[in-house]
Amino acid sequence: MYRFHLPVLLPVAVAAAALGACDKTASPPAEGNAATVKIGAALSLTGPAASYGAQQKAGLTAAVAEVNASGALPVKLELIIDDDASTKEQGIAVFQKLINRDKVAVIIGPTLSNTASAADPLAQQAGVPVLAVSNTAAKGITDIGDHIWRDSLTEAQVIPGAFAKAQQKLGFKSAGVLYGNDDVFTKAGYDVMQKVLADLGVKLVGTQTFAKADRDYHAQLTALIDAKPDALVVSALADNAAAIVSQARQHGWTGPILGGNGFNSPAFIKNAGPAAEGILVGTSWDSTSQSPANQKFLAALAKQSVNPDQFSAQAYTAIYILAEAIKQSGGKAGRDDINAGFAKVKDLDTPLGKFSFTPARDASHQPSVQIIKDGKFQIVQ
Amino acid sequence: MDALRDLLLTYETLVGYVGINTLLALSIYATLSAGQLSLANAGFMAIGAYTGALLTLRAGLPFPLVLVAATLVPALVAVPLGLPVLRLRGVFLAIATIGFGEVVRLGFVNWDYVNGAMGLDAIPQKTRLWMIWLAVAAALFLFARLRGSRAGLALEAIREDETAARSMGIGTTSHKLAVLALGASLAGLAGAFEAHLTFTVAPNGFAFGRVIDMLVQAVVGGTLVFYGPLLGAAFLTILPELLREIGARAGVAPGAFRPMVNGLVLLLVILFLPNGLASLPARWRARRGRR
Amino acid sequence: MGQQALNGIFVGSIYALFAVGYTLVFGVLDILNLAHQAVFMLSAFLALTLVATAHLPLGAAMLVAILAAGVLGIVLERIAFRPLRGRADSNISGLISSLAMATVFEAIALQLFGPDISRFPLGTFPDRVVRIGTATASLLQIVIVGVAVALMAALSLLIARTRLGRQLRAVAESPRAARVLGIDVDRVIAYAFFLSSALGGAAGVLFGLAFNSISPDVGRSVELKGLAVIILGGMGSIPGAVVAGFALGLVETFTVARFGSSFRDVVSFAVLFLVLVARPRGLFGQASVREG
Numbered sequence: 001m002y003r004f005h006l007p008v009l010l011p012v013a014v015a016a017a018a019l020g021a022c023d024k025t026a027s028p029p030a031e032g033n034a035a036t037v038k039i040g041a042a043l044s045l046t047g048p049a050a051s052y053g054a055q056q057k058a059g060l061t062a063a064v065a066e067v068n069a070s071g072a073l074p075v076k077l078e079l080i081i082d083d084d085a086s087t088k089e090q091g092i093a094v095f096q097k098l099i100n101r102d103k104v105a106v107i108i109g110p111t112l113s114n115t116a117s118a119a120d121p122l123a124q125q126a127g128v129p130v131l132a133v134s135n136t137a138a139k140g141i142t143d144i145g146d147h148i149w150r151d152s153l154t155e156a157q158v159i160p161g162a163f164a165k166a167q168q169k170l171g172f173k174s175a176g177v178l179y180g181n182d183d184v185f186t187k188a189g190y191d192v193m194q195k196v197l198a199d200l201g202v203k204l205v206g207t208q209t210f211a212k213a214d215r216d217y218h219a220q221l222t223a224l225i226d227a228k229p230d231a232l233v234v235s236a237l238a239d240n241a242a243a244i245v246s247q248a249r250q251h252g253w254t255g256p257i258l259g260g261n262g263f264n265s266p267a268f269i270k271n272a273g274p275a276a277e278g279i280l281v282g283t284s285w286d287s288t289s290q291s292p293a294n295q296k297f298l299a300a301l302a303k304q305s306v307n308p309d310q311f312s313a314q315a316y317t318a319i320y321i322l323a324e325a326i327k328q329s330g331g332k333a334g335r336d337d338i339n340a341g342f343a344k345v346k347d348l349d350t351p352l353g354k355f356s357f358t359p360a361r362d363a364s365h366q367p368s369v370q371i372i373k374d375g376k377f378q379i380v381q
Numbered sequence: 382m383d384a385l386r387d388l389l390l391t392y393e394t395l396v397g398y399v400g401i402n403t404l405l406a407l408s409i410y411a412t413l414s415a416g417q418l419s420l421a422n423a424g425f426m427a428i429g430a431y432t433g434a435l436l437t438l439r440a441g442l443p444f445p446l447v448l449v450a451a452t453l454v455p456a457l458v459a460v461p462l463g464l465p466v467l468r469l470r471g472v473f474l475a476i477a478t479i480g481f482g483e484v485v486r487l488g489f490v491n492w493d494y495v496n497g498a499m500g501l502d503a504i505p506q507k508t509r510l511w512m513i514w515l516a517v518a519a520a521l522f523l524f525a526r527l528r529g530s531r532a533g534l535a536l537e538a539i540r541e542d543e544t545a546a547r548s549m550g551i552g553t554t555s556h557k558l559a560v561l562a563l564g565a566s567l568a569g570l571a572g573a574f575e576a577h578l579t580f581t582v583a584p585n586g587f588a589f590g591r592v593i594d595m596l597v598q599a600v601v602g603g604t605l606v607f608y609g610p611l612l613g614a615a616f617l618t619i620l621p622e623l624l625r626e627i628g629a630r631a632g633v634a635p636g637a638f639r640p641m642v643n644g645l646v647l648l649l650v651i652l653f654l655p656n657g658l659a660s661l662p663a664r665w666r667a668r669r670g671r672r
Numbered sequence: 673m674g675q676q677a678l679n680g681i682f683v684g685s686i687y688a689l690f691a692v693g694y695t696l697v698f699g700v701l702d703i704l705n706l707a708h709q710a711v712f713m714l715s716a717f718l719a720l721t722l723v724a725t726a727h728l729p730l731g732a733a734m735l736v737a738i739l740a741a742g743v744l745g746i747v748l749e750r751i752a753f754r755p756l757r758g759r760a761d762s763n764i765s766g767l768i769s770s771l772a773m774a775t776v777f778e779a780i781a782l783q784l785f786g787p788d789i790s791r792f793p794l795g796t797f798p799d800r801v802v803r804i805g806t807a808t809a810s811l812l813q814i815v816i817v818g819v820a821v822a823l824m825a826a827l828s829l830l831i832a833r834t835r836l837g838r839q840l841r842a843v844a845e846s847p848r849a850a851r852v853l854g855i856d857v858d859r860v861i862a863y864a865f866f867l868s869s870a871l872g873g874a875a876g877v878l879f880g881l882a883f884n885s886i887s888p889d890v891g892r893s894v895e896l897k898g899l900a901v902i903i904l905g906g907m908g909s910i911p912g913a914v915v916a917g918f919a920l921g922l923v924e925t926f927t928v929a930r931f932g933s934s935f936r937d938v939v940s941f942a943v944l945f946l947v948l949v950a951r952p953r954g955l956f957g958q959a960s961v962r963e964g
Contacts, residue, residue, distance in 0.1 A: 046787040089586070092579055096394060117502045118581045140502060181934065182490065182498030182585060209933045211490075211498070213893050215883040218679040219928035219936070226675070226929075239789045243885050250810050251675075252801060273794040418764055465949045471763055472704055473952055476903055480945035483896065487938040589896055593771060600768055637783035644775030651769045652755050 036078045037105050037333040039064070039322065040098030042119065044111035047086025048212050051238050051267035052134060052311045053111050057081060059308075059315030060108065062300040067323045074331040077319070084110050084119075091115035095122045106131060106338050108318050113137035114184040120144045129339040131322065133314040136261050137188035142361045149342050149361045151321060151352065152314050153284040155185075155192045155261060158367040162282025163196045163258060165369045165380060170256050172230035174203040178220055178244065179235035181209040189235035189260035197233065205229045212240065217247050225251055235260040242271035249275040256280065266307045269375055279372045280380070285310040285352055286368045288379045293320075297351040309377075317350040324348050392622075393510065397578050399618045400513035404571035406598040406610030407520050411564035413604045414527075415557050416540030418471065420592045421462065421478035422568040424485035425455040427587035429569020430576040431489060434501045437577065444507045444577070451573030452566045459565035463558045482592060489584040500583025501576075508578040516570060517611070524607035536560065568595075601650045603657025612658045620646065674807040676925045682813050684921020685820035686879050690894055691901035691913040692824055693871035699844045699908030700864045703766040707748055708872050708898070709891030710777035715741040715873030716880035716890065717785055724793050734877050741873020745865035748773055753865075754858070774891075781888040789885040797881060816878045823874055824914050827867065831910065836863055844908065900944040906954030916954070 041060055044053035064079045080102050084091040091110050098104045099122065106129045110116050113135040123130045124145035132150035135141045136158070142148050166172075175197055180186035197204060205227040208220035221244070224232065234244055234257060241263050248257065256278065262268075263281045286294075287308070297316050301308040325341030326333045348355045353365045369380040405422065412419040433451040436442040442450070466477050490498045527533040538546040539553050547553045576582040594617075602613020624639045654660060690712060697705045715737045722733035752769040756762045800811040831837035839860045842850040847857050879894065880886045901920050905912025920940055927939045947954060 050788050088581060088583070089579070093394065114499070118579065121503065121580050144503075184499050187497075187499055207932070208928070213889075215879075215885050215890065215893065216683055218682070219676060219925040220933045222675045222679055222925075223929050239885070242791075243789075243883060246884065250801075252808055271789070271791055469948060469952055472698075472702070472767075472907075473903075473948060475704075475767075476899055477945060477948040479896070479899065480941045480948065483941040484938060484945060487941065491934045491938065590892075597768060597771065600764065637779045639779075640775050640782065641779035644772045644779060647775065648752065648769060648772035651765050651772060655759060655761075655765065 036076045037326070038078050038080060038102055039319075040102060040104035040107040041079060041081045042084045042091055042094045042098065042107060042109040042111075042115070043081055044086040044115075045081075045083040048237050048239050049086040049111045051265050053083075053086075055265070055306070055309055055311035056109070056111060056133060056315035058301060058304050058306040059297075059312035059317075060319060062297075062304060062312075063316045063319030066296075066300060067319060073323055073326055075326065075333050077323075080104060084112075084115055086112060086115070088115050088118040091119040092122065095119040099123060099126045099128050104128065105333055105335050106322060108133055108315070108322075110135075112183070112185060113141060113188065116141050117144075117184060120148050123147060127339075128335050129342065131318050131342070133318045134311055135185075137184050138192070139188070140184070146361070147339055149357060151317050151355065151363045153363055153365070153367055155189045157364070158261065158282040158284055159189070159192045160196045160199070161367050162280065162369045163193070163200060166256070166258055166280045167200050167202065169380070170231065172202065172256060174205050174229045175231045175233050175258075176206040176208075176224035176227055176229035177204060177233045177235075178208045178210065178217070178224060180212055180237065180240060182211045183237065186235045186237060186260065186262060189262070193233055193235060193260065202231075210236075210240065210244075212237065214240070215243065217244050218251070221248050221251050221253070225253055229255075231256045231258060233258045235262065237262045238265040238268040239271070242268050242276075245272045245279065246275045261310075264310045264377075266309055266377075269372060269377070276372045276375075281370055281372075281377070282367055283310050283370050283377075284363075284365070284367050285313040286366075286379055287313075287370075287377060289351070289353070291349065291351070291353070293349045294351040313351045317352050317355065320350055321345055321348060321355065394578065395618065395622055397508065397510055397513055397574075399615050400510070400517045401571045401574050401578070402595075402598055402614035402618050403517050403611045404513075404520060404567050404574070405595040406602060406614045407517075407524065407607075408564040408567035408571070409592075409595045409599040410524070410604055410607070410610045411560045411567065412557075413599065414524075414540065415536045415560045416543070417467065417557055417560070418475045418596075419466075419478045419561060419564065420475050420596065421459075421466075421481045421561075422564060422595055423587045423589070423592035424478075424482035425459065425565040425568040426572035426575075426591070427482075427485050427489060427582075427584065428455045428458055428565075428572070430572030430582045430587070431495060431501075432569070433573030434504050434576045434582045435495070437504060437507070438501060447507075447577075448512075448570060448573055452570045455565035455569030456562040459562040460558060463561045464554075467554065467557045467561065479589060479592070482587070483589065486584045486587050489587075498584055500581055500586075502581050504576055504580050504582065506577060506580060508574045513574050516574070520567060521607060521611065528607065532556070532559075597647060601647060601657055603659030605656050606659045609657050609659040616658060617643075674805050676929045677922065678804065678807045678809050678813070680922035680925035681918060682809070682817060682882070682921070683924065684918035685817045686875055686882065686917075687894070687897050687901050687920055688914045688917025689820040689823060689871055689878065690875040691898045691905070691917050692827060692910055693868035693875070694898045695902040695905065695908055695910060695913045696827075696868045696871070697864055698902065699910075700840060700861060701753070701766075703753065703763065703770075704899075705748070705753075705770045705868070706767060706895070707752065707770040707774040707777060708868070709895040710774040710781075711741050711744050711748070711869045711891075712872045712876035712879070712894060713886070713888060713891040714744065714777055714781060714876070716876035716886045717781055717790070719877040720790055720792055720880060720886055721785075723796055730796055730881075734874070737877050738870050738874045741876070742866040742870035744873075745867075745869025746862050748869065749862055749865040754861075778888045785886075785888065787888060789887045791884050791886070792881060812881060816882055819874070820878060823871060824910075827871065828910060830867075836860070840864055897940065900940050902954075903944055904947055904954055909954065912954055 043056050064077045068076055082094040084094050107123055108131050111134050116135045117140045120130055124147045129147045134152050136152055136155045138154040138156040179190035206224045259279055259281045264283055269276045324345050325338050328344040329337040329341040346356050358364050370377040371380050408422050429451040432454045433447045436447045469477055535551045535556050598613040598617050599610045603609030621639050624642050694708050718740055719733045719737035722728040752773045756765050797812045801808050839855050843857055843860045851857050901916045902913055905916035924936050927936050
């Protein structure tokens with residue numbers, strides 16, 4: 001009746017063969033070769049989070065070079081960076097490749113909480129430890145399982161302090177909020193902001209949303225400004241944030257703007273230009289810290305001519321945490337050794353300050369508040 | 382053996398996706414077989430995916446029942462949608478159904494119970510490769526049997542000339558509704574498979590681009606024969622992965638290379654292989670015969 | 673309210689300009705050109721490059737970008753549409769070949785400009801705020817609305833008064849009859865693509881200036897809005913597209929003001945869907961569309 005034609009199977013067979021061939025040439029050095037430790041990094045090098053990914057790449061490569069040069073470890077670190085394109089789907093694909101093909105010992109990233117909530121379960125299932133360096137959503141990251149760690153503070157840790165300090169300085173009593181509702185990170189930021197504003201007794205006079213792909217925020221901003229708030233509060237990724245701030249200034253908004261973690265990027269200042277002046281942002285990294293670890297970090301990034309921010313600092317710190325974990329497990333660098341080693345990291349000197357994990361595998365250190373002045377982030381004392 | 386196992390693990394999702402995309406391309410093929418370009422299938426897929434995910438997460442139903450529900454619910458939505466919309470022809474039907482798909486997607490974005498735009502996470506991975514491919518085989522079998530059957534001939538008559546088909550006494554509305562519902566079922570099932578394969582569902586996965594992908598895979602494979610969508614889905618799902626490998630090996634920066642080749646291949650197929658990849662063997666045979 | 677009306681007119685003028693080009697090709701060929709959004713995007717990038725790196729004045733850069741977009745339209749027609757003419761399924765295959773071209777165009781932009789959002793240099797356009805009653809608008813916004821309206825008026829005149837306009841209308845009515853009358857149909861179609869793409873390109877440049885963020889996928893968000901506009905206005909109807917463009921812009925901004933931004937797109941697509949089901953001709957269309 002219906003013959004199955006050869007061509008039905010042919011492309012599949014050809015593709016399988018081709019993939020097979022690829023795999024052979026790419027096959028990793030025999031297992032048990034302890035001389036190198038493969039570190040996978042799933043970073044958003046393209047897409048809406050690309051400006052963070054670029055910072056993270058710079059931080060990781062600088063730290064790996066330093067650790068390898070120092071000879072502090074009996075093993076060499078080998079960094080494999082792959083682009084998750086700021087999407088869940090690509091993030092899952094990258095995780096699968098890193099876990100099964102490259103057989104990495106540990107994964108750093110992914111850049112966005114959105115991607116992490118989808119991809120981290122894969123690593124948890126395969127027993128590969130993950131060290132998140134920028135996931136700030138309070139829920140749904142480290143509670144995925146006992147192999148998921150992070151060195152980034154959550155929004156819930158940063159925003160309360162930042163907003164309290166801002167209110168104390170500026171004395172606003174009402175606020176209008178604009179947030180991205182199709183991203184875990186910006187939505188989680190909004191949830192925290194809403195609660196913190198209520199705790200501070202600030203009245204919410206309006207709430208508006210946008211989607212990552214939006215370019216036009218005039219209608220939302222007009223509605224918010226019409227409600228006459230004392231301050232605007234925005235939870236957005238850097239790309240959206242720059243356009244939002246510019247358009248708010250176009251509408252003649254001169255009042256204070258408080259940003260979430262997404263504003264924490266030199267790219268934001270560059271793109272928003274003068275519109276960025278005076279904006280307040282909480283941060284997990286005190287760029288002015290005089291600690292030797294921070295000074296070393298600043299020098300390393302200056303050598304790459306990268307203007308460092310919280311994202312490169314957290315990524316850089318991750319490699320030192322990893323090195324410490326390997327040290328703690330006696331120089332062994334299997335997946336389980338590293339996972340066990342993370343738990344033993346105590347009061348490590350890093351650019352972020354003295355670093356230890358909480359029992360819930362989260363980070364815990366003092367956040368700071370910064371204001372944008374003359375095109376630069378400055379710590380508010 | 383280990384190498385083979387790793388290979389399979391690495392490309393497990395890829396093999397699964399070829400199957401899922403085949404189901405989706407077949408869902409477009411279903412309505413195209415009656416000459417109707419309906420682009421509501423991303424919406425149907427979303428309905429199936431959310432139905433499945435909610436039944437698993439909130440009701441704890443066993444997976445087979447979940448799949449049955451994800452197949453039925455979109456079909457139930459398709460009937461009241463089809464009654465008014467299937468009166469439209471050609472591009473107008475296409476645009477109306479795009480509108481429907483977007484309304485469904487945005488409905489999920491604004492529905493707090495399903496976490497709005499962030500979607501549902503931590504869906505247990507219950508989809509196995511054999512399930513997907515069993516469904517693909519069943520769907521292919523169904524379409525193969527349809528060919529030459531009474532219903533199949535009626536669909537062909539509608540595709541050729543709807544007015545003539547109606548005057549011959551063929552119930553054009555019921556036939557068109559039937560294939561719309563069938564397409565909706567296939568898309569819904571594919572959605573449920575995907576949700577239980579990737580751990581997550583989110584509205585953004587069902588945007589306009591998704592249904593365009595389905596259409597492209599069906600057309601590149603060929604819409605005159607039932608196995609065309611399989612060819613198209615396999616080819617266009619594997620091609621980007623191959624290109625990624627090749628790109629990485631050749632040291633080409635990721636980004637532009639893949640979409641460029643994708644677009645060019647699509648253009649070449651549509652210009653020079655009007656009946657898709659499925660028509661290649663006939664062409665080869667014809668060429669050899671001429672020699 | 674006044675401010676929201678201004679916002680609506682502002683974004684509506686860009687929707688309308690984009691959709692006028694879209695609907696022009698549909699009126700002549702009965703084909704949806706899915707690469708229209710990619711021409712829109714490339715033109716915006718070209719203007720940006722001319723301003724940022726070649727330091728051309730904005731007006732000149734815009735003119736060059738619009739002409740280049742028109743030429744791109746002719747290329748597009750040659751590669752993706754002309755070979756398909758006469759094929760039975762040219763409706764669907766045209767859709768797909770134009771989609772393929774859109775993918776290629778986006779890849780080119782990705783290669784040349786990268787995936788990130790690019791912006792016009794600060795101060796490309798003088799930052800001045802104008803008060804209109806209780807509302808404020810920037811000078812840029814007013815200029816954008818003015819340019820869009822002027823271009824659409826010019827197109828309407830061209831179609832109503834010139835020989836090319838008459839030929840376009842003849843081909844839209846019936847290509848076969850037009851050929852009998854001695855009209856070079858291929859040439860007229862090429863002109864239609866030039867005009868359509870030039871207008872799409874102009875919309876791209878204005879959009880880029882207005883919201884100052886251009887990326888290779890920037891056209892996609894406008895594409896679906898453009899579809900809604902040409903359906904609302906009646907496929908192939910240019911005055912319909914103009915009115916519907918402004919209408920959609922206003923509906924969107926007032927939805928935001930009344931119900932919140934989450935419902936903005938729901939309302940536009942629900943309107944699109946209802947119009948198709950209840951009155952498929954749209955507001956201004958005449959053609960019977962129920963029978964293909």
